[in-house]
Amino acid sequence: MSTELLTALHVSYIQNLGNSTDDLMYHLTAHLRLNAIYWGLTALCIMGHPDALDKEDVIRFVESCWDEKAGGFGAHPAHDAHIHPTLSAIQILITYDALDRLDVPRVVKFILSLQQPSGVFAGDSFGEIDTRFSYIAVNALSLLGCLDQLDKDKTVEYIKQCRNFDGGFGSTIGAESHAAQVTVCVAALTILDRLDEVDIETLAWWLAERQLPNGGLNGRPEKLEDVCYSYWVLSALSILDKVAWIDSEKLTSFILSAQDIEKGGIADRPGDMVDVFHTQFGIAGLSILGYPGLVELDPVYCMPAPIIEAKGLRKGRFRTARND
């Protein structure tokens, strides 16, 4: 167990992810490859190592995931376009300041085509709906500077109907509040300047109650802690300016205790296998908590704050522990 962030180990863990081709799991997760590159790259940027991957290699890989027929990105070459890897592609290209490599009008058309009459977005042409996809659409259109093409009222209308009495939001109308759904809904409303739809005091109470005695955060009442909620719960608390409502020190120790001190990477809980998803969300959580030496993360877009700042997209005032 370590009491500090093992930055060098995590950097090399992420750098080596592409070399694990002799591990069956690497191939079984090809459907998440583009997402994984976004997670890894963002974690590297937050740790201050934005050049740790070969930029041109990564951009070429992103281009190879383009689904010409659909006009969006799949998660891997020859995989179908889906809204989630499409956002990852946009995030990676923006991080590398390479948006000129993207056919913006076609991607915007693909995203807009997924909005349903109810206002929610589908993930792809087969029509699974979820407020996650609404956030992805809002986030992507905002990053591309094309938010004016979105029917904002219709988008907000659906999200509003997913709000529950506990202040949280679910994946669809009627669904139970869940910390990850809370964050995507709150972040989407923030980008759309509609935080007035959030019952801030009730929601911040519910979010603060996600912290367990061991410092970790869970995603719903009476569930186990998991490092990824360090991001999901914290980013929402940060947007609502209520990070101080939980114990930062205990959460920091919990995240650090889930590090693999030999090979790098962060797991869902101490002692479990690490993966790039939990590595990114653990580091993202530490950044929101103001862990020394980390680059600030924008909690709305889940990208390095300087990049969002440069695009003029910073929303509200984010009070992180470092400003306290």
Added chain:
Amino acid sequence: MHGVKRVRQSAEASKIREYLALTDEVLAKKAAEDWSREALSLTTRLLQINPEFYTVWNYRRNILLQGVFPESSPADINDLLTDDLSMTTLALKMHPKVYWIWNHRRWCLENVPDGPGTDAEGDINGWRKTNWENELFVVDKMLDADSRNFHAWSYRRYVLARMPDARSETAELAYTTRKIEANFSNFSAWHQRSKLLSSLWGSGKLECSKSKEEEFELVRNAMYTDPNDQSVWIYHRWLMGTGEEKEILDREIAIIQELLDEQSDSKWCMESLVHYKRLLLQKHSSIIDVGNVTNDCRQLLRGLRELDPARRQRYEDIDVSNEGQPEMSNTIRHS
């Protein structure tokens, strides 16, 4: 050790080769728009190994839609979809939280053809009824295995909303009672219950005030069973709503106070007392002793700061000094 590692690696290497060969074959057929039954069975094999391969689920549906269904009778189509539902039931047992498996089931259900009879014979919905009924059975089993699986709960709501022979909300309410009685901590069941009751009260199918009293009774039992379980308290807060009825506020405050007297370190008793006393201040300030209630809140908040230091800042931020002011309560009442 080294020898063991080498054996394991070569086993892994051959598995990888096999998996990649199968993937290449399937994706090549997909690129060639091969809608044959042979391609269909290859997708079965691949999806059994990797049920998260969304592109292959898409391809499978396209094979069925473009190649197989057009040359099949409605009865055959129904059989094919029933087979896919059975195949994904097995997959769910191993991977209960894979979105793509649940999605495929929805697609299957939504594509069940009319039949076996015609509109005139009256059983045009026969196949649909059988499949959707079975679906509720499957989702029951999934929730028996993990009563908090949010995929299963979402899917349950979807099935209930769309099945041809609608199940009554009262029957579903009884289901949540069983789930809650099996485990008071199951907030997913409490949540489902809050949605059902809102609907039943709204439509007048259940008499609101009588039914609410029964809920208070249920929740009281749960509170006394485990006062530290937050599911119960969150549900209680829903039942109390915005605190318009002073008698209910007074009664519940007294009950919680009694529980707190027995369990002086119960955070949730204190937390709830602060919330309900604040509702008294905000909604009923003209008929209560504002000074007393405000002091109670302050004292409870001091206690909470000691008892629950992780959330100390929240207790400090709650400012009750102006909540009992008449202007304040008017603003809230009229907003």
